[in-house]
Structures are given as structure tokens and as C-alpha cells.
Amino acid sequence: MSCLALSLQPSDGSDILLQTREWFPPARALIALSYFRQTRLAFAASKHQQQKQNQSTSASSSATDSDDVTAAEFVGDDPLAAASGQVIVGVESKYRVVYRLVNSIYVLGVTVADHDNSINVFECIHIVNQAVSVIVTACRGVDVTREKLARKYAEVYMALDIVLRGVSNIRLAAMLGSMHGDGIAKMVHSALDTENKIRGAEHWTSVEHHSAEHQSAIDAFSNVRFELPPETIAAGDELAASLAPVVQELEQQKEEAEPENKDPFAASEAINKEEELVGGFKKTKDPSSSDLTLALAGIEVTTLPPAEATQSTTISVEGFEGQYGGIEFSNEQATLEETFETLNDAWGGGLDPSEFMGPKKIPKKEGLGGLELLHTSDPKVAEAKDGSVAGNIENLVKRPEMKGPEMHISEEIRAEFRESMLARVGLMGVVYLRTMPPKTSGDDKEAEFSFRVEGTAAVKRFVMQNSRVSSLGDGLFHVRTAPSEEPIPVLKYSLLPRLTPLPLRVRMVKRHSGTLLSMMIQYVSNPELLEPLKDVTFILKLPVDPTLLKVSPKAILNRTDKELKWQIPEIPLKGTPGRLRARMPIDSENGEEEPEIICYVKFFAQGSTSLSGVSLRPATEGKTDFYEVDHRYETGIYMCN
Template sequence: MACLALSLQPTNGPDIMLQTREWFPPSRALAALSAFRLTRLSQSSHRNASSSASAQPHPSSDDLDSSLGDDPLAASSGQVIVGVESKYRVIYRLVNSIYVLGVTTADDQARAATNAFDCINTVNQAVSVVVAACRGVDVTPEKVHRKYPEVYMALDIVLRGAAGAVRLAAILSSIHGDNIAKLVSSAPDAESRVRGADQWSAQMEALSADRRATLESFSGATFELPPETLAAGDEVAAAIAPVVVTEDQSQKDQPPQTTDESTEEKDPFAASEKLNKPEEALVGGFKKIKDPTSDPTAALAGLEVTTLPPAEATKPTFVSVEGFEGDYGGIEFGTEEASLNDAFEGFNTAFGGGLDASEFVTTTKTKPKGPGLTGLELLATGPGGPTPATAAGSQLDGLMAAQAAAEMTIPEMYIHEEINAEFKESLLSRVGLKGTVYLRTLPPKKAAGKETEFSFRLEGTSVIKRAALLSSTVSSLENNLFHVRTGSKEEPIPVLQFSLQPKLTPLPLRVRLLKRHSGTLLSVMIQYASNPTLPSPLTNVTFAVKLPVDPTLLNVSPKAVLNREERELRWHIPDIPLKGHTGRLRARMPVDQDSSEGELDVVGVVRFSGQGLMTLSGVSIQPASESVVQFTEVSHTYSTGNYLCL
């Protein structure tokens, strides 16, 4: 080939890089580069000597003749032949303070011109690579060292003659890209893409992979027909191709004629005659095998033995479910009880599993006892003490609901949604949303014994995955129409429940937990960002971190509340804007365990709730007929269930 080696040699200092072909020894390339350096230094010293001689008052005529002319190595580019026994032609270009050198042979006079021009083209491409890596003609050894891997791989491609005009442009544009793999792998197809050639190889590769996956799935599939289907098939086969019965077979098939048939009717309550028979006749004539070494299969003679299924059929089958932003787990058939709780697409309530109609069954509630002798129960329900949990959530909510019920003129409907999510580092591993449609009827005193009956429509149901109805109250009329008929009650009635598809479930808040355990110091940071598409910003958000130990010294930013009994650190954020900067919560504390002994478990929990005229899922309640208003849609509520970051 024309160019045997490429090198980057600064004017002052050691060589930066050397690229050689496989068959060209690096030692010879180093010898050629050393000879070029000596030639350059000798020319420089000769030029300095000439300049010093010209400064003398009376120079000689010989010194004047030797100082005439320009130094060939002082130009920005050129070529020089170096070496004594093995001569090499060195093509050079000076870019700022670095020589870009190309080494080729100089012995063969027939191909000297061809090798020189090809080597010049290779050196020019190497100059383009170096200039692109340094972002300009201000090329210095420090800038080359910053992009050393990219320059090394690019010069390797250029030296092997695989860089055309189009590919060289792709290499130069990829030097400051993401990684070196893109620089190497994307360049071979650049020329074909520019020319408009079809990437049939990629299409055929995708088709072959699809075909291979189909063959593997069909080869591993097993089909088992039930006995009823086999029996029906035998009957059809017998009807289509009847079996020819011979005389011997007909005689064998005829049952033996008994001569002791009696025409008298037998007493159904009479004792059986088999009681008088010996024991051998009662057991059917089986004989006991006294020799234990005999063949045990002799006892199975004449019996139908069911063949066991193959070993592949008894192995459990694992079905993985890939969903939004990662793998959501799966169910392993054969060990359902063990893997059902761990599977994301299982039937757990937290992350949008199957809905059970038994959830709508109302349970009897015990009436609260009256105040005791000391009146502690009244003190607990006062404004200074904790309020007991009620169906509405608190005593104040119950009073507000009672006041709203007193002002009601028509029934009210609203949706309560519970969002669940689990983050692992910066990735969303599980997500689910369960919504419940509530109906608040007129109070019994105001309804005067009349039933509540109307129809409503659900809009935005394309995101719903599963739904369940309270069949005793609601009936479906298809096309998202539902009819309600129930008596009046004091408490809201859950008439419908639904869960969303994981990939269509909205995330109100994205959370990331970072922890660093260096030595005996544990640092924890929570990053959070709000979803800009929410109908309203989140308010009163609480972030909690489950600490592994009870801290002695704790440094937090911003201020937080520490619960030493539960070993929980809490931050209360009053307002999170929709389009704002990422929030950060930091905590640092010393621990007794060293980082070399293992990682510490730190879990972050997020709690928030709110209400608004729009739901998180986009599901809304509309009247069946716009002309007749039979109910009102009040503010919807939402809250968090299991909102974790690990």
C-alpha cells in the first residue's frame, strides 16, 4: 500500500501518536520518524548558524552561498527522503506546532509518484481529523490528548484506506459525539445512505430474527386435546369408515348365554349369594406374589397404564410482561402462589390488579361507645387531640359532608383516584392507578323514601384496562352508558371501580433517590420534578426517608422533621410548580457500619393528596342527556397509595 504509517510529531517534545499497518514493523517506522526529527533539527541548526554568520561584519563568500535559499522543512508541507540503508519517503504537513507525518517507501522508482500522491491524500485526511478534534487550526498537544481515543480510532480508519469523502465527513462529525462505537459502526453505511441505497441487509436481518423467534415459539408449544374431543373424533371416524366385522369377531363379541335364568323376581333386600363364596373368589382371583425379586409389572398385566407426559410439559412456563419504562415482572405458571404477589401484572390492589366484586360488600360497623367515666373519649375528639378516622377521613370532613348534604338538591357524583408508583434509581419499575366512582344521594330525611334513579356516561375510557360494577346498584347500557337505581343513604356509595393501563397511567411526580455510603458517612438525596401536564400544581407534598439506623448527628437541607421512634425523616413541601427546577432534599449522617461491609437499605416514601375539577386519568362523568340534568359533578379527589423510591 502507499502509506505505511501515520504519526503526530510536535515541534518540541516526544511523538504523540504512531499508527502502522499490520505488516509494517513499528521499529522501522520509529527509525524513519527519528531520522526525520534529526533532519529537521539539523536543518534548524544550520539555519541558525547561517543567521549568526550573517550577523558578522565580514562574512565569507562560502557562507553567503550556503545561506541562500529557503529551508525545505520550514514550509507548511512537503516531503523528504530519510534513511541510509532502508530509505523511506516522509510526507509532512505542519499544523500550528504539530507535524502530521506519513511514511511510504522510496526504493521503487516506478511507483514512487503513485505512492507519494496516495500518501499525500492520506496525510491530508489525517490533518482534517486532527483539526476537527481540536476544533480549529490551533492544534496543540494538550488538545490532541483530550480527544486521544477518538483521534486514534479515526486515524486507524484513515490509514487502512476505508475512508472515502462521505465516510470522512461522518467521522469528522462524530468525533465530538456520544461515544467511539458510533464513530466506528455508523460510518460504513454512511455512503450508501447518502446515495439513497436501500438498507436491505437490515430488513433481511429483522425478518430472519422474526422467523427464528416464530420457529422457536412453535417448536416449544405443546397441544393437548381433552378426552371428550378424542371420543368425538373416534365416533366420527367410525361413522366415516365402518369396521368390517368377521364371523370370528362376531362370535367373540356375543355375550355367553346363561341357562340359569330365572323368570321369578328377586327380592331386592335379600342377602347376596357372594357371602357364601371363598375369599379368593371375592377378590377376583388375584394371587399374592411371595417373591419380592420377581417382576412387579406382572401385577399390572391387563391394566391400562396412562403414559406420563414428557418432562418439558411438567416444567413451569414463565410469561414476562414488558410495559411502560421497563420490565413489569410476570407470572410463573405452576408456582402461581409464589410468583403471583411479586408479579406486577398480578391481582394486587396497589398497582391496578384485578377488581373483585366483594370489595363493594358493605360491612356492619360497630357503633362508637359513649364517653367513659373520666371523659377521655371526649378529650380525644376535642380540637386539641387526635380525631378518630371516619368514612370521610376526619370529623371535620364529616361535618362538611353533612353540611353539603343538607344543601344538596340533586345527587352528586365524583371520582376518587389512588396513584401507586415505584422508582428504582431514575427508572420507573411499577405504576398503577385505581379509580372509584362515588355517588352521594340525597339524605334519607330529604329524599322522603324515594329512590335515586338516573343515567350517566363515562368519557375518556380508552385508558381503562379493567372495570367492575356494583351490580345491585348500577347496570351497563353499553357505549359507556350506565343506569343507577338505589335508595338514599347517608354515606357515598362506590358504584364503579376501574384501573388504568400501565403505559397510559399519568405520573404526577417523578422521584429519584440517590445514596452514597463512603466509610462511615451516609449521604442521601431525593430529586423530584412535577409533571407539567397536570391540571393543577401539587400542594402539601410530604417526602419521607426510612433511615437504617437512629442518627446521632444529622445534617439536612432544607429543614426536616425527625421521628426517632419510626426512624423516619420527613420534608413538607407546600407547593411544587408545574414548570420549575428540579427539587433536591439532602441528608447526611454518620453510621456505625463501614461501606465495605455492604449497602444500607434506604427507602423513600411520597405522600400527597388533593382535589380538582379534572381527574388525573382524564376520565370524566357526563349526563346521558344534555337536556335533562339529573345529577351534579363535584370536585374529584386523588391521593397516593404506595409511592416509593428505592
């Protein structure tokens, strides 16, 4: 900065005022002012001695004065003779003093003495000229005296403090106009309004509604969510309704699974087993002692159709020859699952024997309306020794003990394929913070720590919750928030489309020949994933309700929504592309119009790393301010048409 200090020094007497910058010590400014005073007096004494021309009688005094004068370097032709000028003073630490004489008061500006043009001397001169305007205005004229400055000392002090830090001519004029009127408050707080008025800018009250719209747009972007498809919500409701028996069945299937590796796309062999089809439900030919008869006791069973109506239907269509015919009641070897496989979701779900009886009968206990059975996914809870309702409820709501604040990343990947080409892709991630649960005593301690976000090369935009998070720059963020029961979203980000990783690539091909429509879906996993995708669901939207349908591998048909659903247990990282095929005859009443077919993909994954590569690290190495738990990512609208 060019000017380091401003001072008012009378021609006779002590200094009136000194203003310095924060980093410039006042002691050094006083040294420069003292040198300037000595230089000024020595120069005046030397001129007086030259006028008398009596060098012999004042040799000792001239020697002393010459020593003081040698501590100064004159700048200009006739320093200190005119009303303004510059002088470089000092012996070891040299300072440049820019001065102006107003009546009997010197206005001094102190800066460092440089010889390499690193200091803008003209800016320092400009600041001294502004200080002259301040004292002239305070004294109401050029008759500047110590007494007049004392009356307006506070206004002069604040005005010179503002001038020293830099002020425009517009604001200086406003300050000078308010020095004898509105006072110090108007002088200090008139910066923005004055600049806007002089430049003709709009006042804040006229642009306030624009700021409100801008803030509402920011809030809308911060709270944006992707809409869930209706079928996802319906599937969740059905899963919640059948949670207890399904989870128990899955636990038994995991225990009985063979350790050897099998083709993940092969059909399950469980339907061909005659014994222990579903947890001890054994098929028998004796209807009097059949468990199925006991299970279906009291249920009205409709009359079966005649044998001719239940025979397999033989169809002869070009490219679609074969036998298609669902239930063959005359086949005594048909298993229970094959018998009821057409009673799918369109009819409210088939008959699951595990709903009526299982391998072990659970004794009915008095409790809160069966609430004790909600947590039957844990076999230890189901076989508790005491069987108390309170113990089951505690296990139901019990969470792993937290050691400190936990953070994880939740990402949502969206993509749209048109046949095999990627049309659009997007990924949005949210960084969640889970604090220690709040205490009931009222002495909750706020969670406060810093963390670093790495792997942001592909990030397009970051949005943070300003009320809880502040950015420290260079990927560092500081969190301060009160305890909360629910996870708190602190950061949101989106990736550039060209740098967004695709966990799964999908291709759909259809062939319409005559009245036969053939569809094939090919999918392959990204080999760069750390873990293979599991429990992937493919949903194919059919154009019409099919009368005859052939699929490979087996799928679930929902006639209400005209959907065909495949559930793939696992997709290998480096394997051959999987294929899902379906064929059905359709009427060609619409002429040449091609039927619209859409395939939706849903999957969910969880692991130690995020899909985008974004990671969370402590701000200081070796310090654990928070605990990083498993990150997760799922699909939004992931489709192929």
C-alpha cells in the first residue's frame, strides 16, 4: 500500500494527529515525523545562516545542522520552500514524506523510500490532497489553525482514518458534505448508498424483489428431488406387507445355498424339488393327510375347468412356433409353485404356504397386536428364551453405538439409452452428516469439525447448506450444527455428463414381423466397479396386455400395469453380456405405427467408496473428527427405449 500514515504537524509545537495502518507501527511513524521536523528546522536555520552570511561566527552550529541535514535527501528543486513537496528522511530506515502546508499546519503522508518504483508516489500524493480537503472543510476555509481543528477533532480523526484506507472522490464529497451536518455516523455509513446515487444505480428497495426471486431459485435448487416412479412406491408397500415371511424364507435359502459357483442367469432348480419346497412343506398324494389341505381349510376353492380347457395351446405363427399353455392340472408331477405361478401380482399374489405354516410353529403370545413378530428377520429374536415383548421391541429399535459424528455419501445415477447409444446421463450426490443423538438433559454440545472433499475433478457444481457449513477454500469445509436425530444433508453436488461413470450399460432391440413382436435386452456391467451389482431389476413396459407370452429366463408378469419384470441376483464385472428375451403376438390395427417399448433398470449398491470417486477425509492427517461409514448409490430414472 502506498501511504502508511497520515499526520498533522504545526510549524511550531507538537504534532496534532497521527493515523497509521494496522501493520505499520506508530513508533516508526513518529521517527519519520521527528526526522521531518529536524530536517525542516535545519533547512530553515541553514537558509537563515546564508542570509546573514556569517559562516565564521556560527561554525559549530552549522556543523551540527549539517549533520541533521545529511539525514535527509531532498526531492525537487527547492524542498520545504513551497507549499508542497517531498523529502526522504532517516539514516538506517528511510521514509518518504509527502507534505503540504496549509496556513501553519503541515499535512504529512509517510511511505517507504524506494528506488525501484515499487511504490506509487502519486497515490500517496492523492491521499495527502484528500486529507487537505478534509481539514479545509473542517475549518471552513484555508485559515487552518490548531484551535479550529480541536473543535472538529472527532470528525477529522474519522475522516482521515477513512481516507488513509482509500476512498473514492464520490464518497469523499459525501463525507465533506456531512462533516458539519449529519456527523460521524453519516460519514462512516454512507459508502454504498452514495456510490449508487451518484452513478444512478437503483436503490435497494427497488431491487429487493429481484433478490427475493434469486433466493427462491437458490432454495429450489437446494431442495430439488427426483420423483420416484409409482411402481417403486407400490413395490415398497408390497415388500413391507410381506416382510416377515419373505425375510425368513430368504434366510433359509441362504443357509441351503451351495458354495459352488453357478451361472447367475440360469433358472433356479428349487422349483423341481418335490420335498421341502418351502421350509418343510412336503407334497403328498394323499389328500386326507396333505399339509396343503390343512393349510387351505376354510378357503373356498373354485371348480377346476374341464380337461380339454387345460391342455397346452399349440400355436403356429411364423417365427413363434411351439406350445404355450399355462396350468396343466392333469399333470400329477407338477409342483406347488408351478401350479400357482400364473396367480401373480395382477391377482393380488399367489398362495404362499409359508403364510399358513412353517418349519416351526410360533406360539402366540399376548402382546401389542403381534408387534413382537415384526423383527422375525433376526432368528435370535424369534427364538428368545424369555419371549418378552419388551425385549423384541428393544432389538427392533436398537442401533449400533455411535463413537462420534458419522458422514456418508448418497448418490443417484440417471441415464437414458436409445437402443445402444447413451442419450443422456446425470449424477447427483448428497453428503449426509449424522450427529450424536441429542440428550434429554438439555446440555447438548454442538458438532463442530472440519473435513476435506477429494476426488472432485469431475464435479460440475457444489451447493452447501450455509447455516451449518462454511467453505474454507481448497476443498476444506467446516461444520457446526446442533445434534439431530435424522441425517443432515450438508453438501450437494452434480457431475459433468462426460465424466459421469456408468455402472451398467443397457441395449434393447425389438423386431416386429407380422403379428409377432420379439424383444431382447442386453446388459453388461462396468468392469471398473469395485464390487459387482446385486439384486438388479429390469422392468419392461409392454405395449398391450399379452395373451400369449414366451420369456427367457423366467420373469414376473403384471397384467394390471402391463409390465414384465426380471430380477437378476448378481451381474459379474468381467463376463459375457446378459440377455433377456420376450416374444408375444400383437394386433397390427395401428398400421405402420411401431409400438413404444421402454425398459427401466433399478439397482442399489453400498460400499466403502462412492460411484463418482468423491471421498471424505479429515482436515488434519491422523485426527479423527468424524467416522466415515459405507457410501451408497442407487438408480433414479435409468431407462432404455
